Amino acid sequence: MERQLPAGRPPRLVSSLGLGQRCSEVTLDQERGLLAWRHPRRGGENYFVPTSEIIAVEESELNKKQRNTGKWHKLAKPHSFTVYYVKKARNHRWWCRDVTFWCVDENLCNQWTQALKELLEMQKCRPKRLLVYINPYGGKRQGKRIYEQKVAPLFSLASISTDVVITEHANHAKDNLFEVNINKYDGVVCVGGDGMFSEVMHGLIGRMQKDSGIDQNNPKAPLVQCNIRIGIIPAGSTDCVCYSTVGISDPVTSALHIIVGDSQPLDVSSVHHNNTFLKYSVSLLGYGFYGDILKDSEKKRWMGPMRYDYSGFKTFLSHHYYEGTISFQPAKHTLGSPRDKDSCRTGCYICKESEQQLAEQQKKCGLKNEEDEEEWKVIKGKFLAINAVNMSCACPRSPKGLSPAAHLADGSADLILVRKCSRFDFLRHLVRNTNQNDQFDFSFVDVYRVKSFQFTSKLSEDNGSNVADIGKKRFGQFCRDHPACCCNIADSTWNCDGETLDSSAIEVRVHCQLMKLFARGIEENCKDEAAYSHSSIEHLL
Ligand SMILES: Nc1ncnc2c1ncn2[C@@H]1O[C@H](COP(=O)(O)OP(=O)(O)OP(=O)(O)O)[C@@H](O)[C@H]1O
Ligand SMILES: CCCCCCCCCCCCC/C=C/[C@@H](O)[C@H](CO)NC(=O)CCCCC
Numbered sequence: 362m363e364r365q366l367p368a369g370r371p372p373r374l375v376s377s378l379g380l381g382q383r384c385s386e387v388t389l390d391q392e393r394g395l396l397a398w399r400h401p402r403r404g405g406e407n408y409f410v411p412t413s414e415i416i417a418v419e420e421s422e423l424n425k426k427q428r429n430t431g432k433w434h435k436l437a438k439p440h441s442f443t444v445y446y447v448k449k450a451r452n453h454r455w456w457c458r459d460v461t462f463w464c465v466d467e468n469l470c471n472q473w474t475q476a477l478k479e480l481l482e483m484q485k486c487r488p489k490r491l492l493v494y495i496n497p498y499g500g501k502r503q504g505k506r507i508y509e510q511k512v513a514p515l516f517s518l519a520s521i522s523t524d525v526v527i528t529e530h531a532n533h534a535k536d537n538l539f540e541v542n543i544n545k546y547d548g549v550v551c552v553g554g555d556g557m558f559s560e561v562m563h564g565l566i567g568r569m570q571k572d573s574g575i576d577q578n579n580p581k582a583p584l585v586q587c588n589i590r591i592g593i594i595p596a597g598s599t600d601c602v603c604y605s606t607v608g609i610s611d612p613v614t615s616a617l618h619i620i621v622g623d624s625q626p627l628d629v630s631s632v633h634h635n636n637t638f639l640k641y642s643v644s645l646l647g648y649g650f651y652g653d654i655l656k657d658s659e660k661k662r663w664m665g666p667m668r669y670d671y672s673g674f675k676t677f678l679s680h681h682y683y684e685g686t687i688s689f690q691p692a693k694h695t696l697g698s699p700r701d702k703d704s705c706r707t708g709c710y711i712c713k714e715s716e717q718q719l720a721e722q723q724k725k726c727g728l729k730n731e732e733d734e735e736e737w738k739v740i741k742g743k744f745l746a747i748n749a750v751n752m753s754c755a756c757p758r759s760p761k762g763l764s765p766a767a768h769l770a771d772g773s774a775d776l777i778l779v780r781k782c783s784r785f786d787f788l789r790h791l792v793r794n795t796n797q798n799d800q801f802d803f804s805f806v807d808v809y810r811v812k813s814f815q816f817t818s819k820l821s822e823d824n825g826s827n828v829a830d831i832g833k834k835r836f837g838q839f840c841r842d843h844p845a846c847c848c849n850i851a852d853s854t855w856n857c858d859g860e861t862l863d864s865s866a867i868e869v870r871v872h873c874q875l876m877k878l879f880a881r882g883i884e885e886n887c888k889d890e891a892a893y894s895h896s897s898i899e900h901l902l
């Protein structure tokens with residue numbers, strides 16, 4: 362990208378600067394925004410750092426060891442500056458690294474620091490002021506320590522000022538977001554798991570609708586996009602949203618994505634029952650297997666992240682299936698399909714296409730909703746699991762996710778129907794969620810890409826409208842006449858991003874790119890990055 366440089370600024374700075382005890386040719390391509398140097402040792406390794414991935418630049422002092430051993434110690438007092446930058450390691454992990462350059466000429470040193478600082482000032486997407494919510498009880502209860510030890514020092518290095526709230530109860534962050542002066546901030550950060558992220562998302566989206574006079578209870582209401590970005594510092598039990606949008610759940614990596622001002626739009630599903638708003642979902646809406654795991658695991662919160670393994674095993678053994686009707690509208694607008702071999706990656710063209718379509722639709726209709734006459738498909742059956750995912754739902758337990766080809770921002774969800782089958786077959790499907798094999802390649806598994814869906818359990822159909830109460834009363838009553846048949850006269854529970862819903866009959870609509878995260882999606886693997894670096898250096902040198 363060509364940059365607009367201040368008048369009189371040369372497009373490129375090239376100097377021979379001290380690095381350790383030797384000299385290195387250091388280049389700053391100010392037009393392209395690239396800092397490059399060759400390490401005088403380490404086999405003359407070349408370093409290329411885009412200025413968009415520089416965290417900070419500081420005038421510095423050489424440490425004692427450097428001062429006493431350098432050949433220049435006989436010379437005049439050296440001047441030095443330190444560049445803190447993003448170092449990309451394996452598995453999408455980012456580190457903060459630093460390099461200190463020195464020279465004897467004070468003016469040259471100032472010229473370098475000033476040029477680098479000006480380039481940083483030009484990064485307009487970087488946040489300057491953040492509102493941080495920490496859940497001290499999420500995951501292994503390490504949220505506060507993780508923030509103080511790993512994240513706060515990086516924010517301070519990057520000159521980001523913060524207001525920090527340590528939550529005292531569930532919904533503290535959500536309620537607070539309805540009251541604060543949100544315009545003061547360039548973003549909101551949550552330290553915790555998917556539940557904590559969900560709270561912050563509900564606070565921000567809810568606040569946005571309230572301020573715009575939109576009634577969230579109307580399932581057809583066109584929702585107003587939320588432009589204030591959310592950053593997730595993972596400190597929960599599953600951390601699925603962080604893992605699926607960054608490629609790793611690591612607090613330092615996420616802090617660095619926030620600092621460099623990344624932006625990743627995200628689809629959000631709204632969930633309603635009888636014209637009443639229930640919740641928003643970004644990762645998993647799961648009925649049957651994942652609903653039952655959640656319901657059981659909530660009683661075992663004291664076990665921490667292990668609760669999911671315990672309840673997962675128990676739920677698998679119980680092997681309950683549920684009867685119901687699912688109707689959905691296929692997502693015809695998207696270019697992809699759930700059986701694609703390619704996954705959503707940084708700069709994904711399928712998500713970009715959806716973004717363009719959204720912009721055109723907003724230009725045409727403004728805030729009005731387009732009449733949606735598209736066909737509905739109806740499927741009745743007996744299901745072990747109904748999973749609707751807005752993103753892959755990759756997490757450490759399932760590194761490629763429940764739907765590996767799902768997109769973060771294409772305006773659709775993948776609806777996965779696992780029909781009644783034997784325990785052994787279900788286990789084969791579950792195991793494939795954790796390895797490289799295709800989890801959809803079974804006769805009892807169907808997957809559809811949808812833009813909206815509705816579900817009613819057989820129980821709620823049989824009992825008319827007052828389903829929730831009946832379902833609640835009868836939960837846990839299983840077929841006593843046939844103990845081995847696993848049929849279930851009660852409803853399951855919907856797992857909505859790790860929280861239970863009170864109603865089994867729901868109506869769901871995907872809102873394309875309703876919100877944004879401080880992330881950039883999962884980057885292609887390092888081999889491609891190396892190729893990119895080498896081609897850019899060819900241009901530079
Ligand atoms: N101070 C608090 N005390 C009790 N509960 C809280 C507090 N702050 C937040 N919560 C609630 O705790 C719930 C779970 O938190 P969180 O998502 O951080 O951890 P987790 O459930 O272990 O992880 P995951 O959601 O990734 O499985 C959230 O739904 C949030 O509403
Ligand atoms: C015999 C045991 C079989 C084990 C099956 C392994 C397959 C693992 C797939 C994991 C998919 C996670 C999807 C993400 C859901 C999150 O929105 C939610 C909130 O954090 N987490 C859970 O509901 C927690 C869900 C945890 C499930 C184990």
Ligand SMILES: [Ca+2]
Nearest residue numbers: 628751768773
């Ligand atoms: Ca999607």
